[in-house]
Amino acid sequence: MLQKYEPVIGLEIHAELMTQSKMFCGCRVVDSVEAEPNTAVCPVCLGMPGMLPVVNRRAVDFALLVALALNCEVQSNNIFARKNYFYPDLAKGYQISQYEFPIGLRGYLDITLSDGTIKRIGIRRVHMEEDTGKLTHLSDGSLVDFNRSGVALLEIVSDPDIRSGEEARAYAMRIRQILRYLRVNTGDMEKGVLRIEPNISIRPRGAEAFGTRVELKNLNSFRALADGTDFELDRQAALLDSGGRVIQETRGWHDARRETFSQRSKEEAEDYRYFTDPDLPPLYIDEAWIESARIALPELPQAKEARYRDEFGLSDYEASVLAEDRAVAEWFDAAVAGKGAGASPKTLANWILNDLFRLMNERGRSIDTLPVTPAALVALLGQVEQGTINQTTAREVLAEMMDSGRDPSSIIESRGLAQISDEAALTSIIDTIIAGNPGPVANYLGGKENLLGWFVGQVMRETKGRANPAVVNELLRTRLERERM
Ligand SMILES: [Zn+2]
Known part of the structure; x- marks a missing residue:
């Protein structure tokens, strides 16, 4: 059905900024779910x-x-404007926002689609505003909580470059990841600190003019965003095919029924009667201020992914998992920066993605509360590289490092885990085994050379797995040959 039509989707994302106080007053920003209602308010908000x-x-x-x-x-040149409308959660009767003079214009964001292609989505504008209060509807009335009223809010508006639910999801996930990297928003959609609203319309393929758009609300997950968008595209196509027309309106997403429903007709910008807020002078952001922000900008996830792939030879998957969370990526970066002989970025990545993540899961630890430092992992892998311990023992040591926070060498030392590479010690063990097993020795000398493995096993049993296998192999072979003479 959709083949006839081209989807045209733009996203509006509202992100509360993680400041200590509100946008225009000194009130604390509190958790909108857990805090007592109307406890973080003042005459301004x-x-x-x-x-x-x-x-x-x-x-x-x-x-x-x-x-x-x-x-x-x-x-x-930043100017704050009043966006006038009445709603019970908006005590002033207007919201302070930015209209003609927002802080950011004409940006872009590259997203990676599931088939690996990169698509550039235009960012029309980024502007500052304040959040509204929160209404709770009960059977016998409604309650209002102004704790959220006046919390700093950022609105990020994309160009209508998005063409499917999947693209909408990829774009929104990238925005959320960047906001979390910048540590300006927790990304907690359940708590409403990040709200995503797509504008969705369709037009006949090849047509220039946009169709009538519908704005979708109440999307509290990325899945709801993708599914709600796809549902709405199909609904509009069916409507047009049956000779109907799309009404400009705001629709909600019903998560349980997996469908959209009409909420209210949508206002046009002119309905808000924007005008410059006479209480706020223009805000001038000079070059020095912009430059200091540019310096504070961390390496962003896409740049990290590209570096991990191109410089370290990691797969797309490994690169994206390591770069997903800034704290994990910085942990990995610190390990790579301190890597000793042998711990290549690829080896470090494997240990982090497999062993460290598994141990973190089992013990319910996050990267911020990890007792293992990047330097300690590098030291552990150095011990493997030098032949002090083998891979299996290293896994055991890492588990103990997770529990005790001790450094690997003290664990290896105190538990006597070091491999035995000392030839004199191993030779005496081998002598005893050969003396005690005349049958297998005779069979070996008679041509059953695969019995060598059995002898290695005996040495391992005797040393509780700590013998250096390469050294044992070599010593055994020479020693058994000597029996021929
Ligand atoms: Zn206040």
């Missing part, structure tokens, strides 16, 4: 007449980071 807002500098720093990370042209 309650919209009392005559109160004066003051811009939160930290929120501007954060917005600047996001604008730069999304390749936007940062605007020096």
Whole structure:
């Protein structure tokens, strides 16, 4: 059905900024789910007449980071405007936002699709505003909590470059990952600190004019975003095919029924009667301020992935898993930077992705609470490379490092785990075994050379697996040959 039509999708993403205080007053930012309602409020964020807002500098720093990370042209001249509308969770009767003069314009974000192709999505604008309060509807009335009122909010608006639910999901996941990398948002969609709203329309293939768009709300997961978008595309196509027309409206996503439903007709920008907020002077962001933000910008996930692939030879999968979370990526980077002889980035990546992640899962640890430092893992792998311990023992030692936080050499020493490579010690063990097993010796000398493995096994049993297998093999072969004479 959709073959006839081209989907046209743009995403609006609202992200609360993780500042200590609100956007225009000194109120604390509290957890909107756990905090007692209406405990973090003041006359400014309650919209009392005559109160004066003051811009939160930290929120501007954060917005600047996001604008730069999304390749936007940062605007020096920032003006706050009033977006007028009435709603019970908006005490002032307007929301302070940015309209004609936002902080960032004309950026872009590259996303990777499931078939590996890269697609560039335009970022139309990034602007600062304030969040509203929160309504809770009960059977006999509604409750309002203004704790969230005035919390710094960033809106990121894409160009209508997205063509499917899958692309919408890939774009939104990348944005969330970048916001988390910048440590400006936790990405917790369940708590509503990150809200994603696609504008969805279809048009006949080849047509220039956009179709009528529908805005989708209540999407609290990436799956809901992808499924809701695809559902809406199909609904609109069916509507047009049956001779109907799409109504411009806001629709909600019903997660259990997996379908969208009509909520209200959508306002146009002119309905809001935007005008410059007379209480807030223009905010000028000079070159020095922009430059300091540019310096504070960390290496972003896409750059990390590319570096891991191109410089370290990791697979796409390994690179994306290691780069997924900034703390994990920085742990890996620190290990690579301190790598001693033998611990190549590829080896380190394997140990982190397999053994370290498994141990973290089993023990319910996150990378931030890990008792094992990157340097300690490098030291452990150095012991393997030098032949002090083998891979199997190294796994045991790593598990103990996770529990005790001790360094690998002290664990190897105190538990006597070091491999026995000392020829004199091994020779005396081998002599005893050969003297005690005349039958197998005779069979070996009679041509059953695969019995060598059995002898190696005996030495391993005698040394509790600590004998250096390469040394044992060599010594056994020579010693058995000597029996011929
Ligand atoms: Zn306040």
